[in-house]
Amino acid sequence: MTITKKLLTSAVxxxxxxGGAQAEISNDTVKIGxxxxxxxxxxxxxxxxxxxxxxxxxxxFGGTVNGAKIEVVSADDRNSPDSSSSTVRxxxxxxxxxxxxxxxxxxxxxxxxxxxxxxxxxxxxxxxAASSITNEHCTPNHIHYVYDTYPLANGTxxxxxxxxxxxxxxxxxxxxxxxxxxxxxxxxxxxxxxEVIQTVRHPFPTSDFSSFILQAQSxxxxxxxxxxxxxxxxxxxxxxxxxxxxxxxxxxxxxxxxLTDVHxxxxxxxxxxxxxxxxxxxxxxxxxxxxxxxxxxTGVRPTMVHAGIYSSxxxxxxxxxxxGSDDSQTVRKQMMDTPINDMFAKNGIIREDxxxxxxxxxxxxxxxxxxxxxxxxxxxxxxxxxxxxxxxLSESKCKLVTQN
Amino acid sequence: MTEILGVPVAVLSGQLMLGIIxxxxxxxxxxxxxxxxxxxxxxxxxxxxxxxxxxxxTVLMFDVFGINYWVxxxxxxxxxxxxxxxxxxxxxxxxxxxxxxxxxxLTFGIALILQGLLTNIYGVSGLRxxxxxxxxxxxxxxxxxxxxxRAWVIVAALLVCFGTWFMIEKTRLGSYLRAGTEDxxxxxxxGINVPLLISLTYGFGVMLAAFAGALAAPIYSVSPxxxxxxxxxxxxxxxxxxxxxxxxxxxxxLMMGVVEGFTKVFYPEGSAAVIFLVMVVVLLIRPxxxxxxxx
Numbered sequence: 001m002t003i004t005k006k007l008l009t010s011a012v013x014x015x016x017x018x019g020g021a022q023a024e025i026s027n028d029t030v031k032i033g034x035x036x037x038x039x040x041x042x043x044x045x046x047x048x049x050x051x052x053x054x055x056x057x058x059x060x061f062g063g064t065v066n067g068a069k070i071e072v073v074s075a076d077d078r079n080s081p082d083s084s085s086s087t088v089r090x091x092x093x094x095x096x097x098x099x100x101x102x103x104x105x106x107x108x109x110x111x112x113x114x115x116x117x118x119x120x121x122x123x124x125x126x127x128x129a130a131s132s133i134t135n136e137h138c139t140p141n142h143i144h145y146v147y148d149t150y151p152l153a154n155g156t157x158x159x160x161x162x163x164x165x166x167x168x169x170x171x172x173x174x175x176x177x178x179x180x181x182x183x184x185x186x187x188x189x190x191x192x193x194x195e196v197i198q199t200v201r202h203p204f205p206t207s208d209f210s211s212f213i214l215q216a217q218s219x220x221x222x223x224x225x226x227x228x229x230x231x232x233x234x235x236x237x238x239x240x241x242x243x244x245x246x247x248x249x250x251x252x253x254x255x256x257x258x259l260t261d262v263h264x265x266x267x268x269x270x271x272x273x274x275x276x277x278x279x280x281x282x283x284x285x286x287x288x289x290x291x292x293x294x295x296x297x298t299g300v301r302p303t304m305v306h307a308g309i310y311s312s313x314x315x316x317x318x319x320x321x322x323x324g325s326d327d328s329q330t331v332r333k334q335m336m337d338t339p340i341n342d343m344f345a346k347n348g349i350i351r352e353d354x355x356x357x358x359x360x361x362x363x364x365x366x367x368x369x370x371x372x373x374x375x376x377x378x379x380x381x382x383x384x385x386x387x388x389x390x391x392x393l394s395e396s397k398c399k400l401v402t403q404n
Numbered sequence: 405m406t407e408i409l410g411v412p413v414a415v416l417s418g419q420l421m422l423g424i425i426x427x428x429x430x431x432x433x434x435x436x437x438x439x440x441x442x443x444x445x446x447x448x449x450x451x452x453x454x455x456x457x458x459x460x461x462t463v464l465m466f467d468v469f470g471i472n473y474w475v476x477x478x479x480x481x482x483x484x485x486x487x488x489x490x491x492x493x494x495x496x497x498x499x500x501x502x503x504x505x506x507x508x509x510l511t512f513g514i515a516l517i518l519q520g521l522l523t524n525i526y527g528v529s530g531l532r533x534x535x536x537x538x539x540x541x542x543x544x545x546x547x548x549x550x551x552x553x554r555a556w557v558i559v560a561a562l563l564v565c566f567g568t569w570f571m572i573e574k575t576r577l578g579s580y581l582r583a584g585t586e587d588x589x590x591x592x593x594x595g596i597n598v599p600l601l602i603s604l605t606y607g608f609g610v611m612l613a614a615f616a617g618a619l620a621a622p623i624y625s626v627s628p629x630x631x632x633x634x635x636x637x638x639x640x641x642x643x644x645x646x647x648x649x650x651x652x653x654x655x656x657x658l659m660m661g662v663v664e665g666f667t668k669v670f671y672p673e674g675s676a677a678v679i680f681l682v683m684v685v686v687l688l689i690r691p692x693x694x695x696x697x698x699x
Contacts, residue, residue, distance in 0.1 A: 203676030
């Protein structure tokens with residue numbers, strides 16, 4: 001009996017030790033893993049410069065949190081859910097990574113978030129677009145920070161319909177992200193009284209869009225919408241210009257454009273295109289000041305993803321500092337309780353489904369005459385309040401929301 | 405309006421035209437591959453990278469030195485061709501006569517290094533290159549709007565393809581080339597510098613790829629990764645046409661452009677796969693390719 005009692009006592013004692021450890025920072029180190037496309041299609045919008053933004057955040061924070069050091073590891077996701085899964089598994093199981101940042105291709109994010117849920121670590125998603133990440137694919141272990149397909153459709157599509165674009169031709173990248181965007185756009189167009197008369201799904205990636213542009217022209221639709229990203233979008237826009245799509249009276253709507261894409265196209269080609277963005281470097285003194293520092297480090301202006309990585313890392317480290325813990329649930333709870341007010345967002349709120357809700361912006365690309373330098377590209381036309389921009393919780397299919 | 409399978413004939417004519425334009429790029433690229441394979445027996449996996457270098461050179465020549473399109477169209481292939489000769493002299497020559505897999509791996513490695521280096525410097529978003537002034541705009545053909553530049557692509561590509569075929573099949577230089585690869589020792593016995601001939605041939609094949617790249621610069625997004633996507637398609641074209649067949653590569657290139665163009669209308673989701681489907685069928689029925697000699 002005494003043996004059993006002793007065993008029990010020691011079991012309770014060790015359980016208390018383990019429980020007690022959660023209120024501390026494990027290994028006296030906060031370790032952040034940066035996972036992003038470092039060499040492929042999505043390199044420029046996050047990539048190596050996103051790692052610089054992350055490192056800027058850590059150095060601005062002071063390099064340590066409550067005396068514990070902050071370490072960073074990084075890896076190329078190669079846009080592959082498989083290889084990314086094994087990287088993240090190694091990070092959380094063998095290398096004590098506490099938080100995974102970056103996270104670009106939606107397919108990668110969905111795969112990685114499952115591993116984070118199994119191992120109860122935290123992921124902060126800055127690059128991905130699919131709104132399903134905080135809807136049917138939500139987990140208690142990640143936060144979606146910068147934007148998603150819901151406000152992209154809401155912002156751009158509703159603006160274009162209101163300007164008289166009633167019939168739509170949608171050109172969609174044939175994978176998860178494109179389909180999500182196509183659905184969101186179709187919903188917005190129909191809600192606003194417009195009609196989608198044809199959708200064409202093109203393989204990812206496609207280099208020659210002339211055939212699809214010709215189909216768009218012969219469809220006679222008022223609006224030709226591009227539900228794709230990166231080089232696919234810039235290629236399609238260039239080809240549309242070459243084939244005189246807009247001269248013949250059709251409107252071109254690009255649903256996801258990053259600053260780096262517009263920069264690659266140039267104001268001459270991209271002028272007048274309307275787009276929705278979560279952030280722009282030239283909005284106010286605060287954004288300009290940070291962007292100048294970023295440009296000194298990298299030589300380019302930051303995209304919304306770069307700014308989001310910086311902001312979310314500071315928020316994360318603040319939460320670790322306040323709670324004195326790097327336990328994922330403790331930190332996530334603290335982050336949800338703290339409104340975000342920095343150069344990236346004002347009154348940003350992280351919801352229970354992991355969606356960070358903040359104002360979005362409808363922008364129009366400047367003409368070459370208006371544009372004062374190569375990065376002076378957007379005119380902010382309208383601020384879309386966060387509650388209006390993002391999918392309301394009442395429509396959510398997230399397991400964390402419906403359970404309540 | 406007359407329709408075929410529910411699609412107006414006018415739309416199909418437009419797609420036929422676009423197919424020929426895309427096919428011109430496939431023809432130019434597969435021609436270079438076929439020349440290199442046919443005469444050197446090297447499987448040149450760096451071909452896509454050379455196409456990319458041609459396009460990048462065209463853009464950089466304009467950005468840095470202000471060299472215009474016409475000069476670059478000539479100069480970029482020459483520069484890249486010389487680079488190819490250097491590669492052949494210092495690297496490829498060392499594994500001549502080895503199994504094909506060695507040249508494949510070596511050139512693939514070269515391609516990855518080039519792509520990685522340039523990605524580090526220029527990123528992947530693409531560099532700007534504006535359309536030469538004289539090609540702005542286009543003509544209305546009734547069934548489609550044909551930009552002048554696309555018309556020029558067909559003309560330029562066909563001229564170069566025909567010139568290459570003529571040079572290899574109908575001239576004395578071409579006969580040296582063909583003989584040199586058949587029996588290099590005998591050719592050397594006749595006093596012909598075969599190693600030089602081989603270097604030049606590789607350089608020429610690479611030039612064709614770079615020419616395609618320069619031709620593509622005004623209409624496609626120019627970036628360090630542009631070559632990796634097109635390379636696999638072009639290999640499929642060469643396999644369908646028959647490895648080493650010059651005329652076969654050109655005709656198959658044009659045909660595959662058209663096949664792909666029509667697929668984009670009838671089943672767009674399948675347009676990336678259709679060429680590979682054709683490749684499988686051709687390999688099953690005629691393993692040496694449509695225009696290849698029976699082994």
